[in-house]
Amino acid sequence: MTFAVLLFCVFFALSVEGKPLAEGEPTCGYEACPKVGSDTFNVHLIPHSHDDVGWLKTPDQYYFQDVQNIISSVVDALKQNPERRFVQVETAFFQKWWEQQKPYTREALQKLVNNGQFEFINAAWSMNDEAAVHYQSTIDQFTLGLRYIQDNLGKCARPKVAWQIDPFGHSREQASISAHMGFDSMFFARLDYRDKNRRLDNRSMDLLWRGSANLGNTSDIFTSVLYRHYSAPPNFCFDIVCNDAAINDDPESPDYNLEERVGEFADFVREQAKHYPTNNILVTMGDDFRYEAAMTTYMNLDLLIKGFETFEQKVDDKRIKVLYSTPSCYTKAVHDYVNSNNQALELKTDDFFPYADGPNTYWTGYFTSRPASKHFERQGNNLLQVVKQVAANLQQPYDREEMTELKEAVGVMQHHDAITGTEKQHVAKNYHFLLSRAMKSANDFVGAQLSIFISRDAFDFEFDSCLLANVSSCDKTNSDRFTLVVYNPLSHTTTTTVMLPVYERTSWKITDPDGNSVDYQIDSSLTDFTYVEDATTSANTVQFAAKDLPPHGYKVYQFEATKKEETGKPSPRRVVGYDNASFEISEQTGLLEAVTLNGIRVEVSQDFQYYESQDSSGAYIFVPQGQEAKRIASGPITTTLVTGNVSQGVLQEFGSWARQFIKVYKDDQSFIEFDWIIGPIDISDNVGKEVVTKFTTPLKNNGEFYTDSNGREFIKRTRNHRPDYDYSDEQPVSGNYYPVNNRIAIRDDDQKIELAIITDRSQGGSSLNDGEVELMVHRACQHDDGRGVGENLNEQEFGQGIKVRGKHYLVVGPTSGQEKKSLAAIEREIAQRKTVTPWFFVSNKDATGALNQLQHSGLKSDLPENVHLLTLEPWDDDTVLLRLEHVLEKGEDDNLSKDVTVDLSDLFTFFTINELQETTLGANMLLEENVRMHWPGSSDDGSQKVKDVTDLKVTLPPMEIRTFVAKITYNPL
Incomplete structure (x- = not known):
């Protein structure tokens, strides 16, 4: 055995165990x-x-029918020629392939990774959407994918490129996340056709994008817009599914065409060269599910490259050099060129929404498509945070099966044809199956851990999460006695309203962990859910305030049925609520007409309306007939007053397929809640309908409104305007729709009043007229929109059109807030509580006489109110991964929008932190190892500002997220 072979064998044995690579062994990356x-x-x-x-097929169908052949075929082809390259993106698929391979195949791939031929880019679990995703889920699914690649293939597999080539518009927060992952560049294909034409004309297809208005130049990332989607040039697709002519380099053959094909490709190159700023262009040679027979394509590309070496072609006075490359190598070439020429690229500071691929075709429908699926994903993320916290606190391993399964299912849901609702119906059902199975497994794991804590026995309580509580079904509450655990995953003490179905209009004795009786009320369910198959539904809901839930902790409540009591009907009244929070209902229309919050009264009306769809409206695209929405109710609506010890509210009936509770809670008077249910949408007239909730006020917002970017920073939107290009408003409704992940707001600067609506899932929203806010809540389209899915969007469930239930939270007040907290800070606190909300676990077994603790906290004290513990999960032996984030932007609050320091030395109950190692956002690299490229026009020099945390004190400026691997010692319980 030669020394070189021996060296490689030693290297491989180390790398497959995920151990760090020794310096100088492989040549990879930019080298x-x-x-x-x-x-x-x-x-x-x-x-x-x-x-x-997943899209037209399920993930497994795509893998077993296509992807496993692609990766295997590519590996074989790359071994034949060291010049050849390939980029691998989705870790969800790569993991399946890697787990099936024999050692010699893994060894071959490791060598290809180490010499730069097989390069990972993005490497998240899936290529996530950028409109309907929440930043926490995006970060988590990147962390999962990056960790898997690092563990199995070592440092050479670390990606340096964000490859977001297929999402339908691009968010500023995604750019910021990519920069803080340590990526040097970002590539995508889809932007508004007018923006693309402008960039083609002024050669700004390569640009510098600033991903944060708060974090400045550290969020800068080089961005390149692909020239021709992500397909191969016309006539140059050599895949077996294509019919383009192969290249023939035999001059004796009557089909010889090498020189002709070189000339044809050179013409394409010269045209593309007109639109990019340097002496480099990137040409994608691929498309959806290509390279199943990779040698076919590579042999032709070999000949094409050889042809350019033989037959000289030029762009202006420069000879064309064609070479195998990767996006990271293209980034390096552009970087070297602009730095040597001190050439600053155009700076982008907003986002790329909404996306239109032509006149009147705005891809804004998918902001709302499949709204039940969007909420289910949000629940999956919510439970995942609970699971990770419990696992970290109770010394569970990183690869605990139940936790890994849920991470992977939530990661798949971030895919740009999953969370978007743009997949075929059978694929949507598969996504739901994968997520529900993973949530059931995760529930069983957490339930067992909680049971141990409460009674010292994992089998004493069989806790359920009651995922069907939104349709008034929970088997475990169909009992005279049951036990409820309310777990708070937030890093602050909080109060939440518990709502559970109960099966008789019975009185209850509810006892808190200290033995005190708890006030409650029983309301009728929002609607009749008896149509739900295989579920025992209830006509009644019990609600109570679970007060002062400890951070990263729980409280146990016990329910016991008592003698049935008759309750009188409340008298109707116009003003509903409490001194600090109330609303008024019009006696003439039955609609909301005013709210009082944060010390002021504002006239606000709310109604459900719908746009009739044009034939071109579908899963992706929203095209209404006309600019005016129609009311669902044809006249005044029916209202019923609902009051009790916990809340006061009004039930509104807008028609046969639209109902709503408007409520104010006694123990949480920071918002007005709108609990709505829409469906089945009436399309019996064969006209599709796009249903919106519309809030109307006398506020003057002068055509401006604000939407969040993936749940973080606000971006100002101006009606009928784009910052970067001339905007034509041929579609004034859908052309002004933007993704709303958790918040949309309007401001009256003269009165210094703001109104915001906080959502429980991602939706499309806008302010089409001054004083208005509208959010699309449900869609049923009669036609496919011609963008590939091949089905109209009309979800069916239990033999009828799907019903969708959701909540909105209205906040209004002076922008300066009340007393010490601004309205923006209040909104962010509510949004945080409604995104990662306390989780309910129910058992029909009695906790009376439990041997251990009926309440417990994972933190010894609350974090500062402007700090959130974004991540806590097991990492390696005696380490945990944690992320801290500042939740406010600069200038949002006079007192809270400032640097804040958190002392981690004695914060956690279950363990003590001994040492912190700061990493990049994706946790696959120590921060001190990450040196990003510097670009002219950016003052960021590329080096990471590593701060001393030996004293375990972490300082956060507004909007910063810091990621740490913490070495810990577990405390005795």
Whole structure:
């Protein structure tokens, strides 16, 4: 055995165990990039396959029918020629392939990774959407994918590129996340056709994007817009599914065409070269599910490259050099060029929403499509945070099966054809199956851990999460006695309203952990859910305030049925609520007409309306007939007053397929709640309908409104305007729709009043007229919109159109807030509580006489109110991964929008932190190892500002997230 072979074998044995690579062993990353010349025009060929984690087929169908063949075929082809390259993106698919491989195949791939031929880019679990995703889920699914790649293939597999080539518009927060993952560049294909035309004209297809208005230049990332979607150039697809002519380099053959094909490709290159700012262009050589027979494509590309070496072609005065490359190598070439020429790229500071691929075709429908699925994903993320916290506190391993399964299912749901609702119906059902199975498994794990804590026995309580409580069904509450655990995953003490179905209009004795009786009330369910198959539904809901829930902790409540009591009907009244929070209902229309919150009264009306769809409206695209929405109710609506010890509210009936509770809670008077149910949408007239909730006020917002970017920073929107290009308003409704992940707001600057609506899932929203806010809540379309899914969007469930239930939270007040807290800070606190909300576990077994603790906290004290513990999960032996974030932007609050320091030395109940190692946002690299590229026009020099945390004190400026691997010692319980 030669020394070189021995060295490689030793390297491989270390790398597959995920151990760090020794310096100098492999040549990968930028060092492995092909050489480009300053005196040549460099054409970077990017062999790639875009592999959707579900769309027209389920993820498993795509993997077993396509993707496993793609990766295997590519590996074989790369071994034949060291010049060839390939980029791999989705870790969900790569994991399946890797787990099936024999050692010699893994060894071959490891070598290809180490020499830069097989390069991972993005490497998240899936290529996530950027409109309907929450930043926490995005970060989590990147962390999962990056960790898997690092553990199995080592440092050379670390990606340096964000490859978001297929999402339908692009968010500023995604750019910021990518920069803080340590990525040097971001690539995508879809932007508004007018924006693209402008960039083509002024050669700004390569640009610098600033992803944060708060974090400044550290969020800058080089961004390149692909020239022709992500497909191969016309006539140059050599895949077996294509019919383009192969290249023939035999001059004796009557089909010889090498010189002709070189000339044809050179013409394409010269045209593309007109639109990019340097002597480099990137040409994608791939498409959806390509390279199942990779040698077919690579042999033709070999000949194409050879042809350019034989038959000289030029761009202006530079000889065209065609080479195998990767997006990271293209980034390096552009970086070297602009730095050597001190050439600043155009700076982008907002986002790329909404996306239109032509006149009157705005991809704004998917902001709302499949709203029940969007909420289910939010629940999955909520439970995942609970699972990770419990696992970290109770010394569970990183790869605990139940936790891993839920991480993977939530990761798949972030895919740009999953959370978007743009998949076929059978694929949507598969996504729901995967997530529900994972949530059931995770529930059983957490339930057992809680049972141990409460009674010292994992089997004493069989806790359920009651995922069907929204349709008034929970088997475990169908009993005269049951036990409820309310777990608070937030890092602050909080109060939440518990709502559970109960099966008789019975009186209850509810006891808290200290033995005190708890006030409650029983209301009728929002609607009749008896149509739900295989579920025992209830006509009544019990609600009570679970007060002062400890951070990262729980309280146990016990329920006992008592003698039935008759309750009188409340008298109707116009003003409903309490001194600090109330609303008024019009006696003439039955609609909301005013609210009082935060010390002021504002006239606010709310109604459900719908746009009739044009034939081109579908899963992706929203095209209404006309600009005016129609009311669901044809006249005044029916109202019923509902009051009790916990809340006061009004039940409104807008028609046969729209009902709503408006409520104010006695123990949480920071918002007005709108608990609505819509469906089945009436399309018996064969006209699709897009249902919206519309809030109307006399506020003057002068055409401006604000929406969040993936749940974090606010971005100002201006009606009928785009900052970067001339906007034509041929579609004034859908063209002004933006993604709303958790908050939309309007402000009257003269009165210094703001109104905001906080959502429980991602939706499309806008302010189409001054004083108005509207959010799309449900859609049923009669036609496919021609963008590939091949089905109209009309979800069916239990033999009828799907009913969707959701909640909105209205907040209004002076922008300066009340006393010490601004309205923006109040809104963010509510949004946080409604995104990662306390989780309910129910058992029909009695906790009376439990041997251990009926309440417990994972933190010894609350974190500062402007700090959130975003992540706590097991990592390695005696380490946990934790992320701290500042939840406010600069200037949002006079007192809270400032740097804040958190002392971690004695914060956690279950363990003590001994040492902190700061990492990049994705946790796959120590921060001190990450050196990003510097670009002219950005004052960020690329080096990471590593701060001393030896004293375990972490300082956060507004909007910063800091990620740490913490070495810990577990405390005796």
